[in-house]
Amino acid sequence: MSTRIAFLKGHGTQNDFVIVPDPENALDLTPAAVAALCDRRAGLGGDGLLHVVRSAAHPEARHMAGEAEWFMDYRNGDGSVAEMCGNGVRVFARYLQRAGHAAEGDLAVATRGGVKSVHIAKDGDITVGMGRARLPEGEVTVTVGERSWPARNVNMGNPHAVAFVDDLAHAGDLLSPPSVSPAAAYPDGVNVEFVVDRGPGHVALRVHERGAGETRSCGTGACAVAVAAARRDGLDPAVTGLPATYTVDVPGGRLVITERPDGAIEMTGPAVIVAEGEIDTEWLRTAAAG
Numbered sequence: 001m002s003t004r005i006a007f008l009k010g011h012g013t014q015n016d017f018v019i020v021p022d023p024e025n026a027l028d029l030t031p032a033a034v035a036a037l038c039d040r041r042a043g044l045g046g047d048g049l050l051h052v053v054r055s056a057a058h059p060e061a062r063h064m065a066g067e068a069e070w071f072m073d074y075r076n077g078d079g080s081v082a083e084m085c086g087n088g089v090r091v092f093a094r095y096l097q098r099a100g101h102a103a104e105g106d107l108a109v110a111t112r113g114g115v116k117s118v119h120i121a122k123d124g125d126i127t128v129g130m131g132r133a134r135l136p137e138g139e140v141t142v143t144v145g146e147r148s149w150p151a152r153n154v155n156m157g158n159p160h161a162v163a164f165v166d167d168l169a170h171a172g173d174l175l176s177p178p179s180v181s182p183a184a185a186y187p188d189g190v191n192v193e194f195v196v197d198r199g200p201g202h203v204a205l206r207v208h209e210r211g212a213g214e215t216r217s218c219g220t221g222a223c224a225v226a227v228a229a230a231r232r233d234g235l236d237p238a239v240t241g242l243p244a245t246y247t248v249d250v251p252g253g254r255l256v257i258t259e260r261p262d263g264a265i266e267m268t269g270p271a272v273i274v275a276e277g278e279i280d281t282e283w284l285r286t287a288a289a290g
């Protein structure tokens with residue numbers, strides 16, 4: 001007999017997610033099931049999936065349960081697991097607010113990238129404490145077709161290669177992943193950002209996400225870009241003692257990123273729930289079986 005699984009659909013600057021509330025971690029969300037749900041033609045469609053679980057009920061999050069009641073078990077649209085999703089955390093917090101699990105103000109969310117502090121503002125925007133960037137040494141190169149660019153390796157819990165380009169169109173159709181070398185710099189794959197300047201402290205990007213393809217936004221990517229842009233502009237808040245703020249335009253909207261003198265990075269942007277419904281478990285079982 002087929003039963004139902006509740007879901008919601010949401011987005012943050014058009015990085016869109018299927019949200020599956022499962023407080024006690026009772027569902028077996030296999031990679032194939034996630035890919036079927038995120039399929040844009042045969043499924044619900046999404047760049048990724050936010051599995052909403054109580055930290056105490058998830059083996060990867062139990063150690064964070066004292067700090068954060070809820071764990072964002074994030075999956076990419078192809079079913080793979082990622083450490084962090086910046087837009088996802090905002091949408092996750094919006095879901096918790098809508099479900100009555102969180103109120104306007106501050107809350108903590110557990111992720112594979114650690115506990116993130118979240119502030120839900122009165123005006124609707126959500127700010128996430130994204131932690132510090134790591135900047136692994138070594139040159140990396142991003143190539144699309146005949147064009148290559150030097151890129152900055154930035155780790156926001158998940159891996160990024162940030163390339164400054166003259167024109168975002170030079171990234172091509174991004175239907176396949178850009179090549180990034182040396183491959184050894186990214187043993188677990190990489191998210192690639194192409195960036196142009198829009199003005200002082202203002203950039204725009206396109207992104208090819210690991211496990212999802214080109215998306216309309218990437219929160220961790222926007223943070224990686226802001227840090228790369230600041231260093232390129234000779235700004236290191238740890239040295240100047242002053243915060244550095246960048247406005248990052250993405251195809252799906254705008255994010256504002258601030259890096260503080262202690263290295264802490266904050267990202268502010270919108271988060272929207274657009275629908276809710278029920279998944280037919282018989283359909284999911286069949287779709288996931290291929």
Ligand SMILES: N[C@@H](CCC[C@H](N)C(=O)O)C(=O)O
Nearest residue numbers: 082085086087158218219220
């Ligand atoms: N869209 C996300 C990043 C999602 C994870 C990424 N594709 C990866 O595999 O690292 C964001 O908003 O940060």
